[in-house]
Amino acid sequence: MPKARVYVTLKPTLLDAQGRTLEQALKSLGFENVASARVGKYLEIELAPNGDLHEETDAMCRKLLANPVIENYRFEIEP
Numbered sequence: 001m002p003k004a005r006v007y008v009t010l011k012p013t014l015l016d017a018q019g020r021t022l023e024q025a026l027k028s029l030g031f032e033n034v035a036s037a038r039v040g041k042y043l044e045i046e047l048a049p050n051g052d053l054h055e056e057t058d059a060m061c062r063k064l065l066a067n068p069v070i071e072n073y074r075f076e077i078e079p
Contacts, residue, residue, distance in 0.1 A: 002047045004057040006075040008066045009040035041065075053077050 010016050018039040026034045043065060047053050057075050066073040 004045040006043040
């Protein structure tokens with residue numbers, strides 16, 4: 001079955017509080033090479049092999065999986 005791999009992240013102009021907390025935690029554990037961190041969502045969705053999977057996945061992202069006001073998304077379809 002085809003699978004959509006969806007990545008959702010905050011837009012770069014927005015403060016990522018979770019990313020900032022993660023960055024500070026990593027540095028406190030001694031990982032001094034961490035310059036910054038951003039946190040997002042990763043989703044895997046199994047799809048029936050019918051129709052235009054790219055178009056359908058894009059619609060899912062626009063309508064539910066991502067908030068286009070504050071988030072960016074990208075996806076890939078795995079055959």
